[in-house]
Amino acid sequence: MSEVQIITEEQKKAARYAKAMGHPIRIYVLNLLSKQSCCYSGDLTDELPVAKSTLSQHLKELKEAGLIQGEIEAPKIKYCLNKDNWEEAKKLLSNMFDS
Amino acid sequence: MSEVQIITEEQKKAARYAKAMGHPIRIYVLNLLSKQSCCYSGDLTDELPVAKSTLSQHLKELKEAGLIQGEIEAPKIKYCLNKDNWEEAKKLLSNMFDS
DNA sequence: ATATTTGTTCGTAAATAAACGAACATAATG
DNA sequence: CATTATGTTCGTTTATTTACGAACAAATAT
Numbered sequence: 275m276s277e278v279q280i281i282t283e284e285q286k287k288a289a290r291y292a293k294a295m296g297h298p299i300r301i302y303v304l305n306l307l308s309k310q311s312c313c314y315s316g317d318l319t320d321e322l323p324v325a326k327s328t329l330s331q332h333l334k335e336l337k338e339a340g341l342i343q344g345e346i347e348a349p350k351i352k353y354c355l356n357k358d359n360w361e362e363a364k365k366l367l368s369n370m371f372d373s
Numbered sequence: 374m375s376e377v378q379i380i381t382e383e384q385k386k387a388a389r390y391a392k393a394m395g396h397p398i399r400i401y402v403l404n405l406l407s408k409q410s411c412c413y414s415g416d417l418t419d420e421l422p423v424a425k426s427t428l429s430q431h432l433k434e435l436k437e438a439g440l441i442q443g444e445i446e447a448p449k450i451k452y453c454l455n456k457d458n459w460e461e462a463k464k465l466l467s468n469m470f471d472s
Numbered sequence: 473a474t475a476t477t478t479g480t481t482c483g484t485a486a487a488t489a490a491a492c493g494a495a496c497a498t499a500a501t502g
Numbered sequence: 503c504a505t506t507a508t509g510t511t512c513g514t515t516t517a518t519t520t521a522c523g524a525a526c527a528a529a530t531a532t
Contacts, residue, residue: 280420281397285404289397295469296392297520301384304469316478321379328521330480335519349478349529364470370394370403371463396490415508427491429510434489448499448508476531481524488519494512501506 284366291363294339299324299332304355307342312354315344383465390462393438398423398431403454406441411453413446 295301299322306313315333319326333353336342340359344351394400398421405412414432418425432452435441439458444451 280422281401285400286397289395289400292391292400293395295466296388296395298380298385298388301388301391301469302380305384308469309472314478319479323379324520325522326479327481327523331520334480349476351479360470367394367466368470370400370407371459371467373408413508418509423490424492425509426493426511430490433510445499448506450509474532477529479527481526483524484522486520488517490517491515493514496511497509499506499508502504 287362288366288370290339291341291359291366294336294341295363297332299329300336303332303336303353304341307353307355308360312352314347314350314352316350386461387465387469389438390440390458390465393435393440394462396431398428399435402431402435402452403440406452406454407459411451413449413451414443415449 295304302322303313303318306318315329318333319329322329324332333342333344337344340356341363342353343356344353346352394403401421402412402417405417414428417432418428421428423431432441432443436443439455440462441452442455444453
């Protein structure tokens with residue numbers, strides 16, 4: 275049962291986060307949330323040139339990657355960063371670049 | 374001809390780099406190159422559990438994203454980071470995380 | 473009770489990504 | 503010149519991503 279792990283779990287995680295960040299709209303959202311603590315997806319729908327269903331999918335991906343979290347504030351949904359995972363992503367991706 | 378640019382060029386670039394980093398194999402390669410200045414793709418083929426054609430495609434993607442560059446050292450090919458773009462990626466992605 | 477607001481989910485289509493082996497190219501070696 | 507070593511490209515298959523509108527769900531407002 276001994277498996278030589280060439281690619282580490284950390285590298286897989288880093289790739290997972292990077293992948294979630296690999297679209298302009300998702301970068302935009304993360305960028306916003308890193309500056310302003312939270313936002314409503316309705317605001318994003320107004321600003322961004324995509325259908326609300328498309329935006330919803332992008333937000334879902336960010337959620338599934340663990341980078342953001344949504345909180346119901348009926349009838350709206352308030353989104354903010356998932357701080358723990360955001361920190362982890364920062365650490366993992368920053369590590370890529372130093373040295 | 375005036376276009377309101379919601380998503381900036383910088384955000385597009387950041388997404389482009391992140392996307393290129395969005396696969397474990399590509400993270401592995403970048404990780405290696407950030408530590409050891411260069412490598413030969415043959416070495417990677419030996420280490421990594423993918424067909425050489427698959428690896429070749431991943432390297433091509435990293436090249437097309439501008440993150441690495443290859444130099445012929447016949448009959449091998451030596452790969453290293455594209456330092457300028459690597460710095461740019463570092464800057465753009467780091468910016469995401471600070472503040 | 474109906475209508476409105478706000479998002480998600482579904483169904484679909486088109487594009488891109490991921491992987492493999494076979495075939496090909498190129499240059500060094502025998 | 504034939505062989506070997508090293509990678510890329512091609513053709514193919516399968517899976518994932520991206521995008522849209524329509525339909526649906528849930529809660530608030532009229």
